[in-house]
Amino acid sequence: MTVKEIFETMDYGPAPESAKEALSWIADRDGKFGLYIGGKMTAPGDLFDSKNPATGEVLAQLTQATPDDVDAAVSAARKAQRKWAALSGHERAKYLYALARLVQKHSRLFAVLETLDNGKPIRESRDIDIPLVARHFYYHAGMAQLQDAELPDREALGVCGQIIPWNFPLLMLSWKIAPAIAMGNAVVLKPAEYTSLTALLFAQICEEAGLPKGVVNIVTGDGRVGEAIVTHEEVDKIAFTGSTEVGRVIRRETAGSGKSLTLELGGKSPYIVFDDADLDSAVEGLVDAIWFNQGQVCCAGSRLIVQEGIADRFYAKLRARMDKLRMGDPLDKSIDVGAVVDPVQHKRITELVDAGAGDGELYQAPCPIPTAGCFYPPTLITGLSPASSLMQEEIFGPVLAATTFRTPAEAVEIANNTRYGLAATVWSENVNLTLDIAPKLASGVVWVNGTNMFDAAAGFGGVRESGFGREGGWEGLQAYTKPRGAVKALKPIAAFPAPKEAKVDALDRTAKFYIGGKQARPDGGYSQAVWSKQGDLLGHVGVANRKDIRNAVEAAHTAAGWSKTTGHLRAQILYYIGENLSARSGEFAARIDAMIGGRNGAKEVDAAISRLFTYAAWADKYDGAAKPVPMRGVALAMHEPVGVIGGFCPDEAPLLGLVSMMAPSIAMGNRVVLAASEPFPLAATDFYQVLDTSDVPAGVVNIVTGNHAELAAPLAGHLGVDAVWTQSGADISAIVEGESAGNLKRTWVNNAKARDWFGPAGEGREFLAHATEVKTIWVPYGE
C-alpha cells in the first residue's frame, strides 16, 4: 500500500507483532511438553496437538496426563502444602510478588504466546490479559501479607484442584492460583486442552521465582484429566470455570465427597440501553461487551436490550460501527477481532446462528474473512423475541442478539428472563435510573455505563446457573480458606424408641407444620410419636412429604417482599422473637430437657435468645464495601439476600440449632424452609407460637418435621430454592449436594463434622457470608 493510498482510504496498515521469541521458546523445547509436577517438567508422554487457530498450524505437542500423573501431582501438592501453609504470610507474599514481577518481565512473551495459542488479538493479550495477571499476583501478594493479621480465624483448605477454560488461559490461571497459594494452599491446575502453553511458561517462572516444589503443579490434557482431578480422594477443593454442563457434572461427582466447590459457569448477560444513554459510548461499550475476545467471554454482553424509541437509531449506529471492525491476523496490532479458539467452537457458533437467525434480522460485519483459520464475523441479530434460542443459549462467539423494551420494569423482566445470572450492563445518563435497576438484576456483577471491567479487588461470580462463589477481593478468599481449628466428628443421634408397653394418650397432641404463617396438616396424613428417654409420650409430629415441601417453598416465594425490607426492620423483628422466646424460656427449657433427657435446656434457651439478639445486631451491620479499583470508577460490593434458603437443622441442640440457621438467614433478608431436628422436633413446633406473636410476616419462616433423608431430595432439588444448608450428617450432605445440581443452587453442608453450637463456631460471619450474595456494582466515580 502506498502512502497516497493510505491517505485516500485512511485505512490502517498492518502492524504485526513478531512471533519469533515465542516460537523459539517452543522450539527450544522441541515443541513437545511434559507436565509440571513437584517443581520439575516430566518427560513428554502421550502427545496431542495444540494448534494456532488463526492458521490451523500445529504449534506444539502436549501431554495427555494419565490418572497416575494426576496422582503424582496431587501427592506432590500434598507433600508441599503443610510447609507452605506454615510459612508466615510475609514469606508467601514475597513469592507471589516475585511471580508478579516475573509475569511483567516476560509480559511480551506471555502475550504473544497467548495470542498464538488462543487466537485473541495481541492488543487484548498485551493490554488486558497479561497486565491483569500481574495485577492479580500483586494484589494477592498483599492478601498473603495481611492474612495473619486480618484472617486469624481462617486457614488454608489444603490441596486445590483447579480446572480452567480456554478463553482467558493465563488470566484464569492467575484468578485460580494467586488466591489459593496466597492463603497457603497447594494446587494442581489443568489448563484447557486448546490453550495450555502459557500455563507451561508460567511453570517456568514458578521455577525462576524459586517457589517451593509442589506448591504449583500443572497437568495438561482433556476433560478426562479434569475428571481424574475432580474424583481424586486427596483433593480438598475443586475450583472450576467452564461450561454449565460440565459444572453440573462436577457438582454431581463431588457430592458427598467433603470437597469444597466453586463454579464459575456460563452466562447470557444482558446489555440494557435506555433512551437517554450516551448512545455513542453505549455502542463503543458493545464492541467491548461482545466482540472483545470474539465474544468468548463468560460475561459477554450477548443480549442487547434496547429501549424501543431509540432502537432503530441505535442499531444504525451499531451497524456503522461494525462496518469499521477489522478482523484478521491476531498478531496484527491494528485488528479488532481475532480467531475463535478451535474449529469445534466455530462449528458450534455457526450451527447456533443458522438455527436461530430465522427468528430475526441478521447483520454481519462486512470485514474480509481470512480463508485460513477459524474466523467468524461480528454478527448482530435484531428483532428477536426474548424466548428465541439465540436470546437464551450461550453462544460463546461474536454474536449479539437484540430485542427491545418499553419501560424500565420490562427491561428488568427481559434481563432476568434467563437461567443464568453472571453479569449485566446498564447504560443511561440518569444515575437514579441505573442505580434503581442495579439491585433488581439477577446477576453477580453489574456495570453501569461501562462493561467488561475486571479487577483483582472486585469480586466476580454469578448466581443461578452461572454458578456460585466469588473470585477476587476479600470475598474471593472465602473459597480458599476454612475456619481454623480441629473439627470433631459428628455423632449420629437417634430418637428414643417407643417403650415396649406404651401408655395410651387420650389427648391428640399432634403438632402440625408451619407454612405461610399458618399451621398446616401433613399432606400425606402421617405422623410419628416422639418419646422421652424414660418412654413417656411427649407428642406427635407430622411427617412431611414432597408436597409439603412444595407448599412451604411456595409460601416462601409469596414472602418475597421480606428481601426488600430494611435491615433496621428485620432487626426489630428478630429482637421481638428473642423477647417472646425469653418470656417462655422456662417452658422451652423443660421441653428440651424432656426431649433430650438432659439438663441443659435452660442454657440452650439462653443461648438461642442471645443468638437472636446477635443477628438482630448484625441485620443492619453486615456492611458491603467500596473497592478502590484502578480505573475511573468504584466497585461496590453489596450484600444481597440469596433468596429462599432450605435447611436441615442439627440434632445436637434442637432449638439453638434451628435458631442458628434461621436467624442469620432472615436477618439478611432471606426466607427459609427448615426441616426441624428429626429425633427432637418439638422445640421447633413449639416455636411456631413464638413466631406468630413476633410480627414475622407469613412465609418468611416455614418449618416442617419429618424424615430428613426423604426430604433432602425434594428440598435440594426444588428449582424455587436458591440455597440449602444442612447440619444433619453425611448422608443428607451427599443427597443435598447431588440434588442441588439441577439449578446449581448454593449448598453449605457439614458432612460428618460436628459444630459447637454453643461456642463462637455457632454464629457470626461464616453464617452471614452463606446467607448473602455479593453483588459487585461498578459505577463511574471520580476522574
Ligand code: NAI
Ligand atoms: P468445558 O466446560 O468442556 O471446558 C472447560 C474445562 O473443563 C476444560 O479444561 C476441560 O478440559 C475441562 N473438562 C471438560 N470435561 C470435564 C469433566 N467431565 N470433568 C472435569 N473437567 C472437564 O467447555 P468447552 O467444551 O471447552 O466449551 C463448550 C461451551 O462451554 C462453550 O461454547 C461455552 O458456551 C461454554 N464455556 C464457558 C466458559 C465460561 O467461562 N463460562 C468457558 C469455556 C466454555
